Each structure stands twice: as structure tokens, then as C-alpha cells.
Amino acid sequence: MSDVQKLKFYQKGTLTVGNRLVDEAERNVQASRARSNAITSGHRACQGCGEALGARYAIDAAMRATGGQLIAVNATGCLEVFTTPYPETSWQMPWMHSLFGNAAAVATGVAAAMRVTNRPGVRVVAQGGDGGTTDIGFGCLSGMFERNDDVLYICYDNEAYMNTGVQRSSATPPGARTATTMAVGPQPGADFGKGKNLPRLAMAHEIPYVATATVDDLHDLEAKVEHAMTLHGARYLHVLVPCPLGWGSASHDTIRLARLARETGIFPVFEAEHGEVTRVTKIRHRQPVEEYLRPQRRFAHLFGPKGHTEMLVRIQAEADKNIRRYGLLQDEVTA
Ligand SMILES: Cc1ncc(C[n+]2csc(CCOP(=O)(O)OP(=O)(O)O)c2C)c(N)n1
Numbered sequence: 001m002s003d004v005q006k007l008k009f010y011q012k013g014t015l016t017v018g019n020r021l022v023d024e025a026e027r028n029v030q031a032s033r034a035r036s037n038a039i040t041s042g043h044r045a046c047q048g049c050g051e052a053l054g055a056r057y058a059i060d061a062a063m064r065a066t067g068g069q070l071i072a073v074n075a076t077g078c079l080e081v082f083t084t085p086y087p088e089t090s091w092q093m094p095w096m097h098s099l100f101g102n103a104a105a106v107a108t109g110v111a112a113a114m115r116v117t118n119r120p121g122v123r124v125v126a127q128g129g130d131g132g133t134t135d136i137g138f139g140c141l142s143g144m145f146e147r148n149d150d151v152l153y154i155c156y157d158n159e160a161y162m163n164t165g166v167q168r169s170s171a172t173p174p175g176a177r178t179a180t181t182m183a184v185g186p187q188p189g190a191d192f193g194k195g196k197n198l199p200r201l202a203m204a205h206e207i208p209y210v211a212t213a214t215v216d217d218l219h220d221l222e223a224k225v226e227h228a229m230t231l232h233g234a235r236y237l238h239v240l241v242p243c244p245l246g247w248g249s250a251s252h253d254t255i256r257l258a259r260l261a262r263e264t265g266i267f268p269v270f271e272a273e274h275g276e277v278t279r280v281t282k283i284r285h286r287q288p289v290e291e292y293l294r295p296q297r298r299f300a301h302l303f304g305p306k307g308h309t310e311m312l313v314r315i316q317a318e319a320d321k322n323i324r325r326y327g328l329l330q331d332e333v334t335a
């Protein structure tokens with residue numbers, strides 16, 4: 001069988017091509033003890049991908065917090081696809097691909113395996129997109145919360161099923177155009193009054209720690225991951241990660257949009273312990289929602305002469321509700 005191609009899993013060796021083009025002796029492998037980045041260069045995310053940025057900072061922070069004693073379980077989705085095109089991987093850590101909907105259950109199993117094999121120092125992170133988390137994976141996640149399994153679950157929320165062509169998820173905001181919520185009819189885009197607020201659903205389970213973050217404040221994201229790794233039991237981190245492809249935004253606007261989501265009140269940033277909000281990130285320069293919506297083509301139908309002012313008013317009202325609910329303005333007391 002001399003014509004059978006020998007395949008091994010290699011980490012990518014250069015920025016632009018895979019390790020397959022490098023001599024075998026020069027290839028670097030996955031399990032380097034000297035690794036410094038959980039996701040190394042060479043992955044295939046779109047330019048300006050908020051998910052790649054968020055995952056890199058979150059997992060690196062978890063690696064630091066655990067002295068590298070970390071296993072990651074990854075639901076199917078963009079993050080999994082752009083980091084692990086067979087037979088290559090960008091992960092420089094023990095990393096498992098679960099099914100689309102069962103990352104929380106697989107992570108529970110990994111944590112149990114560490115416990116019964118007497119390796120309590122090895123910690124577990126599960127991660128997935130909003131579709132894998134709020135829709136198909138929600139049952140497994142709720143079970144993980146209810147059992148208080150020792151897992152940090154991180155949802156990278158780009159507000160749609162991006163990997164399969166931008167279909168609506170239950171985290172897609174009202175008014176947003178996706179492949180399944182077209183910009184047609186009297187009220188174009190995704191419906192109002194539908195969808196799930198996962199951070200609040202996680203809080204309802206009264207688990208030890210729930211937090212939200214965005215990729216505009218990476219120190220805050222890192223601090224929340226590090227804090228989460230000091231705790232045991234079920235923990236949930238919901239990170240808003242703009243997606244240039246699905247949002248129709250410029251690659252260089254990823255950080256700006258994440259900041260505007262926070263500064264408009266559309267995405268409240270807070271921490272909660274055992275079901276109670278303990279800290280919020282105040283809005284320093286409050287912005288109207290138009291500032292956030294306008295640079296995104298998924299909301300283009302709301303603007304212009306044939307726009308939908310009444311929908312903008314409703315979206316502003318939702319942001320205002322968040323501001324009141326969490327006390328997001330500088331002079332307000334924490335909710
Ligand atoms: C049971 C099942 N149904 C559908 C799919 C196809 N699928 C793979 S990834 C994906 C969308 C992932 O969306 P999300 O979880 O939001 O992550 P993103 O790609 O946006 O980061 C879908 C529908 C699948 N892999 N398994």
C-alpha cells in the first residue's frame with residue numbers, strides 16, 4: 001500500500017499556507033509545552049472576525065489562569081471550522097470537536113473524567129456560537145447549569161448561524177436581515193418580541209457566575225475569564241463578537257461596533273453571581289442606536305427615504321430598557 005498518503009494532524013506553519021508545504025522536520029506539532037497562544041496564526045477566519053479575536057483572548061486567559069491545564073470542547077460552527085480544516089489545526093492545546101448541539105454535555109463528561117482519574121487541576125472550557133448555544137445546544141447547556149457541572153461555557157454571539165450562510169438564530173436581533181429573515185414586507189428583517197436572552201436564562205439557573213463581554217474591551221474579557229477560572233461549578237460567559245460577513249460591516253469596524261453595542265445599551269455588559277447582578281460596565285458616552293445600526297448592511301433597509309423610522313424607535317426603546325434594567329448610565333446605581 002505504498003501509494004497510501006500518510007496523514008498526521010499538524011499545526012499550521014505559516015501565515016498563508018498549511019504545514020503540508022513545509023518539510024516534515026520543520027513542522028511544528030500541536031502539543032508543544034512552550035506554546036504561548038491557544039490559537040496560533042494561520043486559521044481561516046474572515047478578516048476582522050470578532051469570534052477569532054474573542055476566542056483567542058478568552059482561551060489564552062483561561063490557559064494562563066490554569067497554568068495550561070485546560071481542555072477545550074468546541075461545538076460545530078465557524079470557530080471550529082476555521083481553526084481545524086482537516087488535517088490541520090490552529091489549536092495549541094487539548095481541544096475536542098463535539099457535535100453542533102452537545103458541547104456542554106461533552107464538556108461535562110470531560111470534567112467528570114478528570115475527576116474520576118484524579119486530575120482535579122485540569123479544567124474544562126466549552127465554547128460555541130449563538131446557534132449552538134441558544135438553539136440546538138440549549139437543552140444540554142441547561143442540564144450542565146442545573147447539575148452545576150464544573151465547566152466554563154463561552155458563547156461567542158455573532159447573532160446568527162454564520163458558518164452555514166447567515167441564518168437567523170434565537171440571538172438574532174429584531175430588524176436584522178439574514179438569509180431566513182429577508183428585508184421584505186411591512187416589517188422587514190427579524191421579528192420583534194422573539195428570541196432568547198441567554199445571559200438572563202443562565203442567571204435564572206442561579207449558577208455561580210454569569211458574565212457578558214464584548215471584543216471592544218479585551219482586558220475586561222480576560223478579567224472575566226480569569227475570575228471564572230477561580231470558581232468551580234457551572235459558569236457562563238456571553239461574548240458579543242461582530243461578524244463582518246454576516247453583519248455586512250467593514251472588517252476594520254469590528255471593535256467599533258462592539259463598543260457601540262455597549263455604548264448604545266443594546267448589549268449590556270455585566271456580571272452576576274448566583275442569579276444576582278453584581279457589577280455593570282457603565283456607559284461613558286451614550287450613543288443613539290442609529291450609530292450602531294447604520295454601518296451594518298443587515299440593517300440598511302431601516303434607513304433612507306423608504307426606511308422604517310418606527311422600527312428604529314422600537315430598537316431604541318429596547319436599548320433604553322436595558323439601560324434602565326441594568327442601571328448602565330454613569331450616575332445610576334447598579335441594578
Ligand atoms: C445537528 C446539526 N444540524 C445542523 C448542522 C449544520 N451546522 C453546522 S455549523 C451551523 C451553524 C453554526 O452557527 P452558530 O452556532 O451560531 O456558530 P457560528 O458559525 O455563527 O459561529 C450549522 C447549522 C450540524 N452540524 N449539525
Ligand code: SF4
Pocket residue numbers: 044045046047048049050051052078079082158162163242243244245246
Ligand atoms: S463568517 Fe463571521 S464568524 Fe465566521 S469566520 Fe467570517 S467573520 Fe468570523
